[in-house]
Amino acid sequence: MNPLAVEAVGLMAPGLAGWAASQAVLAGQRPYVAEPIPAAMATLLPANERRRVTVTIKLALQVAQEAMAQAVLAPGSSPDTGRTGLAVRTVFASSGGDSEVLDKICTALTQPDRLVSPTHFHQSVHNTPAGYWAIATDCMQSSVSLSAYDGSFVAGLWEAVALAWADQARVLLVAYDLPPPFPLAEHRQIVAPFGVALLLNPAPSANRLALLRLGRETTGSADRLDDAGLERLRAGNPAARGLPLLRAIARGAVGRVILAAGANATLSVEVEP
């Protein structure tokens, strides 16, 4: 299988505020301390827009924004659209989307007048972050938003790789999930917010952090993380199922990681610098 280059990473979770600040923690050179995520996220959105959007949208856009800020792209690289926006396709993977918005809608529907807020309604679709991202970056490229419950990170990786090969183009994979509010939280446990973005390039790249080769889906146990706090994240948030891959990229060594892909499935990924 042809490898893909990881050209940039965006990351946001408790104690993992950005890729640059997190590499030493993931590589095991610094202890993991679960500090709250910063309030200022997704600064690419205009201030008035940022006030209107939810934490879910901000988290997804924050990691996308961080990855793209590291990317070295030719300017004006969007001749097929005639626009100046980013020529990067996107895959947004999230188990449950925006539970905060869904909670508000379902609550409104219990009231006698059933007044669903138009803003909540349009923010309720699973591709809301993709829509805001396209607008904020003036990007008319294709975008997929998907879910595979606890296997959402690996499903997003499959789709991003398939898309990168099919179109021979860069793809930005964004995976994110947040704890739902009460009362949904009693029926879907997600322990902490986690967002990650990977910019993948199917062409040889001088600006790469790592090369990936996907293996086949199989059964067996996924890699765990040595640190209890990081392992709690990995096991407790579908987007964080990608943490063993991030650890391998941070270490910069040759190796194979096994990612949880769903109920009983795993995916092996060969990683090299």
Add this chain to the structure above:
Amino acid sequence: MAIKPLAIAACTLTNALGAGLAASLRALRRGESGLRPCDFEDAELNTWIGRVAGLEEEPLRGEFAPFDCRNNRLARLSLEQDAFGAAVRAARDRYGADRIGVFVGTSTSGIGATEHAYRQRDPITGSLPATFDYRHTHNVFSVADFTQRWLGLTGVAFAISTACSSSAKAFASAWRHLRAGFCDAAVVGGVDSLCLTTLYGFNALGLASTRPCRPWDVERDGLSVGEGAGFALLEWAEPDDDRVLLLGYGESSDAYHMTAAHPEGAGAVLAMQGALARADATPTQVDYINLHGTATPLNDAAEDRAVVRVFGPNTPCSSTKGWTGHTLGAAGLTEALFVHLCLEHGLIPGTLHTRRRDPKLGANIVLENQQRPLRMALSNSFGFGGTNCSLLFGRSPPFSGERSRGKGGK
């Protein structure tokens, strides 16, 4: 160079017109709408809906009981039609259960289950009923999970949820996954069911008509919400394959507004051009366009500009939303399979309920059904968030528009 086409090896469709492909074809030919005044649950809305009859009485049982919700009942009803299960079983024997991918488009999945649970919150603790099963009902993946298990498949599976383009994009994802070698065949699906979220949501946005929707009509004033499910089994086409083929797909983002379509349809243009380019086809080769055609004033105007820009004013176009209503995340699959029926039976459906074409719009809107052989036809699906997807289907001659006419087809 054209992409390698995928063949539709089997398919099935269920919506307000009935269960199974034959029900849809019969209603399309007869011009019989499936829309009715809103009678969904206790919704008190002055609007028309495309409801599938009988779902209320058909719970999922046994090992599938945890999945029981309207959306998965609708998926099950659809999967039981048109010998689709038998076709997938044969494919499973041929390719292996782990080599058939499952890509199902849905917008709201089983949110109806959560709506019900919120009405039964504990008055003291505020908790939802203990029986509420979020994972197997409301979660976006639920319907793809259900479909995969129902069909006994074990390969890659996910739900695509990009609002009203969801299940059109399932075809594009399936093509990519076959191309990448991640699977050898694919089940693509689209399932969306009526719920209070979409009925009250579209009403809050002022986008739901008080009458059956009238796409491209000068008096059009909004959409009719519908529900539906459809599935197709896709595999690589053989040389001289006489089945209906997916020849091309195109996807784009408007990058304009979360709910309003780009006024010039710029993203729609890119999607249609992308489908033509992947098929290495020219606009003049396309015999029919099944429009997204929701019948909201702005959406139809934007799509009209885009269609005229890519195809000019002559290509026959229609919207079939007047039959089914807007089935949202299932619209892409539903209308792809309408196009499949049209190619097989040489039918261009009219645009039901539309009386007077908006003189400001330029596309060649067909109002009455026409019988003529079709070689290539396009289906458009667009959605909130500015997501666009166009699919180009076709078949090689001899194509059966002539055959079905020879058999006296209506």
